[in-house]
Amino acid sequence: MNNDTVSFGFKEVPREKKQGLVRQVFDSSARRYDLMNDLMSLGVHRVWKDITVTKAAPRPGARLIDVAGGTGDIARAFLDRADALQERRGGEKAEAVVADINEAMLQSGLKRGGRDRLDWVTANAECLPFDDHSATAVTIGFGIRNVTNRDKALKDMHRVLKPGGRFVCLEFSHPTTRPLAKLYDAWSFNAIPVLGELIAKDRDSYQYLVESIRKFPRQSAFAKELEEAGFSRVSVTNLSGGIAAIHTGIKV
Amino acid sequence: MSDTEKNPSQAQGGGVDPKLLEILVCPVTREPLTYDRDANELISKAAGLAYPIREGVPIMLPEEARELDA
Numbered sequence: 001m002n003n004d005t006v007s008f009g010f011k012e013v014p015r016e017k018k019q020g021l022v023r024q025v026f027d028s029s030a031r032r033y034d035l036m037n038d039l040m041s042l043g044v045h046r047v048w049k050d051i052t053v054t055k056a057a058p059r060p061g062a063r064l065i066d067v068a069g070g071t072g073d074i075a076r077a078f079l080d081r082a083d084a085l086q087e088r089r090g091g092e093k094a095e096a097v098v099a100d101i102n103e104a105m106l107q108s109g110l111k112r113g114g115r116d117r118l119d120w121v122t123a124n125a126e127c128l129p130f131d132d133h134s135a136t137a138v139t140i141g142f143g144i145r146n147v148t149n150r151d152k153a154l155k156d157m158h159r160v161l162k163p164g165g166r167f168v169c170l171e172f173s174h175p176t177t178r179p180l181a182k183l184y185d186a187w188s189f190n191a192i193p194v195l196g197e198l199i200a201k202d203r204d205s206y207q208y209l210v211e212s213i214r215k216f217p218r219q220s221a222f223a224k225e226l227e228e229a230g231f232s233r234v235s236v237t238n239l240s241g242g243i244a245a246i247h248t249g250i251k252v
Numbered sequence: 253m254s255d256t257e258k259n260p261s262q263a264q265g266g267g268v269d270p271k272l273l274e275i276l277v278c279p280v281t282r283e284p285l286t287y288d289r290d291a292n293e294l295i296s297k298a299a300g301l302a303y304p305i306r307e308g309v310p311i312m313l314p315e316e317a318r319e320l321d322a
Binding site: 097101103106107110114117119120121122123124127128130131132135 | 269271272275276277278279280282284306307308309310311312313316
């Protein structure tokens with residue numbers, strides 16, 4: 001592969017073009033984003049996000065940076081869980097920041113209601129505008145796949161974590177059994193683009209999402225990337241037979 | 253920081269949450285930022301850039317920032 005190109009779904013595009021192309025996908029579908037996740041996860045992405053939040057250790061005094069946090073559902077769930085603990089145990093209230101490169105996405109999140117200790121920032125995952133050692137947890141849910149230079153983003157998410165902090169990445173992955181892989185292929189390549197056209201009038205964006213999921217590295221290869229970025233105690237949890245996976249790592 | 257109680261969210265208008273400002277840095281230089289209340293911008297002196305705040309959301313992208321006069 002030429003070093004100056006990068007995958008955009010199944011296409012190879014110039015490295016400098018990917019960010020703009022991804023932005024178009026999300027600008028054209030920001031309001032339908034939940035629907036898209038529902039279709040691609042067979043309706044269970046909310047359960048996956050819940051598990052993701054648990055792994056990010058919501059608790060009094062915590063600070064979460066949710067990268068590619070879009071409309072903020074991971075951050076809200078994190079604060080809900082931390083606040084429930086804080087009411088029982090006391091301590092400082094937790095805080096969360098939603099960072100996303102897409103302003104339209106953040107604005108649609110804000111319209112769902114702002115709240116105390118939840119902030120919104122437009123930012124690029126590859127050069128985050130946060131100080132070193134800012135957060136007790138960094139999450140990225142269905143976002144790392146869309147990042148142009150994944151190695152840079154992983155290193156930067158490592159940088160902003162406090163020592164002992166947790167990185168939790170939820171992403172579509174690869175089914176671990178043949179029968180499920182076949183079924184999922186049929187669903188994603190035949191049904192999803194058609195549903196995208198019918199429901200959102202946006203076949204191309206859905207086609208991109210399906211392809212980009214296939215191009216994303218398998219569980220073990222991505223785990224290695226976390227280690228290369230500096231994370232320790234890297235672990236993988238398959239969800240729904242590997243349709244999605246959670247990768248976690250600790251900053252020592 | 254007791255004013256965060258009375259000032260529930262940046263969503264309600266201009267300004268930037270002081271708690272957020274504590275951890276925000278310039279994405280180019282990683283230097284701290286100063287908040288220019290009149291212009292409603294976050295200034296990075298080292299980078300010579302002013303990052304806009306739109307509807308309460310700091311836009312921390314160099315390509316969206318205004319270049320400061322030298």
